[in-house]
Every structure is written in C-alpha cells, then in structure tokens.
Amino acid sequence: MPPLTASAAARADAATEITLPAGYDLSGTLGILARGKQDPTIHFTYDGVWLAYAATGGLVSLRLAARRIADGTVVDARLWGPGADSALPGLPRLLGAEDDWSVFDAPEFQATLPRLASQPRRLNPGLRLPATGRMMDALVPAVLEQKITTIEARYSWRYLVSRHGSPAPGPAPAGLLAPPSPQQWRKVPSWEWHRAGVDSKRSGTILRACSLAPGLERLAGLPAGAELAAKLCSVPGIGPWTAAETTQRTHGDPDSVSVGDFHLASFVGYALTGRKTDDAGMLELLEPWRGHRQRVVRMLMLSGFRKPKFGPRLAPQDHRFH
Template sequence: MPSTFAATAAPTADAAATVELPAGYDLPGTLGIIPRGKQDPTFQTTHDGAWLAFTTAQGPVTLRLTSEDAGPNGGADPAVIRALAWGPGAEAALPGLPALLGADDDWTAFDQTAFHATLPKLVTEPRRRHRGLRLPSTGRILDALVPVVLEQKITTIEARYSWRYLVSKYGTPAPGPAPAGLKVAPSAEQWRRVPSWDWHRAGVDAKRSATILRACKVASGLERLAALSPGPELAAKLCSIPGIGPWSAAEIAQRTHGDPDSISIGDFHLAAFVGYALTGRKTDDAGMLALLEPWRGHRQRVVRMLYLSGFRKPAFGPRLAPQDHRFH
C-alpha cells in the first residue's frame, strides 16, 4: 500500500502530522542510519520512536516520532507514525516527514522473485527478516556533510567524539519539551565561528575543518541539491567542493537522498567486507564494484542487507589506529 500523509491538530505541540505506512514498517531500522552513534546530541531513541532536532529554512525544530498500529488486526494493519513538532521550524519540517521516514523508497523491484533468485542467502535472509526497512531521505545536506567529513580517514570512535563535542558546545538547545541534552546542530554560520583551537580539541585536523568551512561558505547552494535525484549529477556537484570525494558524496547521498545504489568507494573496510561476504575472499574497490554490478540500481540495498545479515569478515590485518590531532 502507498503511504499517506496528513497534518493533524496539535494541542500539545506547534504542529503535528501522521504518516501511514505499510504493515510491519520498521521505524528504528529506517532511522538508524541517521544518528552518529548512540550519543549523537541531535538524535535520541525511545522505546516507541525517536526525538530529532534540526534546522529548517524557518528555524530550528524538535521532532517527536512515535509508531503504532492503525487498527485491531495486529501485523495486518498499516503502521501509523505520529509526529509532534516544536519550534519556529515546526510547520516547515512536516512536509519532509514522508521522505524522512522512507515513504518514497520503493523496494518493489528488489523484492521481485526473479531478482531475489540472483541474490545470495546473506542478502535474501535478512531482507525476509527486515521487510519493513526503508532508506530515509533527510534532505539536509550540510547536516549530513559535516559528520561525514569528520569521519574521513579516522576511526568511527574518533569521529563520533568530534561530532558530539562540537555539536554539544556549538549547537543550540532543541526547542519545546525536548529531552535533556538534545541539540540542534550548528548552522553554517555557527560552524564558521568555531575557533581553530576547538577544532583541535575535538580531534579535527586542519584539512577536515577546512573542508567543512568551504562547504559552509556555499551552504545555501548545497541545500538546493536536495531537489536533485540521486545519481551522478548529485555526486559531481558534491565533489566540486575541495575535500569531498566519491566516498564522502556516497555517504552523504545515502542519508540525504536515500540513494539505493550509492557505494562508498574508498571505505577502509567495505570492499573487504563485501568480498568476504560474497566470495570468501578479500577484494578491493574494483573487485567490489564488479561483484555488485549484477544488482546495479540496488547496490546500497544489497550492502545494507549484508550488514544486517550479521556476517563478519575475518579479523586480521592492519587496523586504522586512532590519531590525536589536538596538540599538532
């Protein structure tokens, strides 16, 4: 069934809406790619949904999302996602809600019997268990770009610390009755005011901070890229910013556009992971692309299912060691 969106009365919030999605819709699984770790200041998970804080063209917003069934028939009933919004950006945030929830992400071709017959069990089995997973589209380019740049060439632990430190210090408190510690990530102008010593205290070297600052100078143009379809044109425009390469462009598009085909070429672990999962052998980026080529158009879906399969590649070889940039 297609999704439906409806604005509703908001007696306890500045704005409210509901989105109806097919039965079995997986809210936490769908949104799980957005936060940078469990301690991301801009996102908090609850037992029945999530809290998000971000900036719209009209100002900051706090968004409370909860999931429930629409009727008495258990798993046969559609899922209803209820949204409450507070802050100057409350009304502006609601039209983007279906995309955020992945309502437009269509898995029909992927789930066809003939296509499934070409996929390995490490893909088809997790897809069977996660039929309600969608690829979300936030439409917020800078909010995705900054943490992706922070993740360049360092460990995930380091990057998440950097994001948490900078947002906690330079972000603004989420409007409305938000949970303690929920923050709106800095705007382009606020990022540009971060002093050099705090980039260093956050563990961010000069190359990555310079890339972020270059992006902030063209932030209004970047946000217009949300209107593009995912694909080569979007990637090329993102890569026109010095310091943004194919890996960063793919990581951004996966979150801002729900790109079902983008592959993070140049990732420190991905090619080896895909190689071991599909062939039992390590491979490089070229080998990974060759392995995934039969599923072009759905390559990101295949990768997501491989991760959800629980498969782990052999744990040997060099590791990317944490680096301390604070005193350099």
C-alpha cells in the same frame, strides 16, 4: 525519559500522521542517521524517536511514534519550534515513505541474491532508506569521518555539536541538540577543532562547504546519481566516499556505494566470495544489482557477517597538538 504527556502533545506547534505499510520499522529506518548511540541530534526512546534540526522556518524538535493499524503502520509526528510548519512536507521522505523496495523484494530479484542479502531482508521487511534533504547536516559528519576510526569521528561530532549546537525547542529529551548551522560552524575557533580531534584538512573542508552552504543545500532538489555526486565532489576536500555517505542519508540513494571506505570493499568481498577484494572488485561484485547496490550493502551489514580479523587496522590519531 518519561512518556510525552497528553498536554505536552496537545501543545505541539504542528502535528500530522503518516501511514506506511504494515510492519514498518521506524527505529531501523532512522538508525542510519545516528552517529553513534550518543549522538546528541537524535534520541531513540522506548516509545519513539526524537530529532532536532533546522528546517527552513527555523529550529524544530520532532517526535515520531509508530503504531499498528489493521492494514499498515501509522507514524504520529509532533513538532515544536519555529520550524515546525516548514518541516511537515519533508516528513514522508524522512520516514522513507517514497523509498520503493518493490523491485528488490520481487521473487525473481530475490532469487539472484546470496543468502547473506536475502535473509536479512526477510527478517527486516519494514526497513526503508530515509531521505533527510538536509545536505549540510549529513555532509559535516561525513567529512569528520574521513580517514579516521569511527570512534574518533563520533567523539568529534558529539563534542562539536554539544558545544556549538542549539538546544532543541519544546518538551524534548534532555541533551537533544540541533546541529550547528553553517554560520555556527564558521564561528568554531581553531582550538575547538583541535580539542575535538579534527585536523586542519577536515576542518578546512567543512568551512569551505559552509561558505557554499546555500548552493549545497539546493542540491537536495536534484535526483540521486552521478550529477549530484559530481557537484558535491566539486568542493575541494569532498571525494566520492564523502559524497556517497552524504547522499545515502539526504536522498535515500538506493544505489550509492561508499568507494574508498577503509573496510567496506574487503567486507563485501569476504561476504560474497570468501575472499578480500578492493574497490574495483567490490563494484564488479555488486554490478548485477546496479540500481540497488546500497540496498544489498545494507542487507549484508544486517546479516551479522563479520570478515576475518587480520591485516592492518586504522589506528586512532591525536590531532590536538598538530
């Protein structure tokens, strides 16, 4: 996509600048929000990041671009659409401006970490944990990812958003879409779920969540932690894994661990001890860093470490004709 012209930028419905520490990593911070490279709700370009979503005032297209200044980084935010003004207050948390790594970065804490966690942090000092505050936009793709391969889940998300999402307002990149609203999700016909490869259990969970959407969205006001996770898990079909995957994005939860993940426990076990482990063993290994366990996991994932490739794999399944 060509760079945003000065006239298009001037016609933005809202704009602001947010100052962050020197070396802030915009793409690295927001990367966790993308469900694959072809996620239609977020586009990474050579000069910034575009997102589309529904704010309280309506749909919004958001363009973010970072530039260095003498003592920090300034992120220029331009917004288009009826939700532009209402989206402004949430931008600092979206960028991870309130995510405090000072304890994690302290020399005495770093000294407790294995090299596979401490070195990636030294190489990625500008990474923050974003907090979108949008519960349904994070919950639906997490449900789609339950018990299937990443490739399948990303296809399902892309298919459903492409057919049922809303075009991004303003001078947005071609194909940028806002995720369906709860009302739009509830109108998706049964055959579309099947064509997307989504079984009735997962589609039923999404539809139940959509019926409870106003209450679930209010959970954005709770702090991350056990109470928030318990309230999410009170919805049938949502368990600890789905709750963790959701709050990692909605709240920037620095401590949540995706218990129940098909690969994560063995990955953490091999990374920290050279041996495979289960969920209980993973939590025991991460316990010394309680309060920052998600940070440790993120650093391990950025280390480039790969666990041995043997044992059973989760095979893709075809739910279209079930």
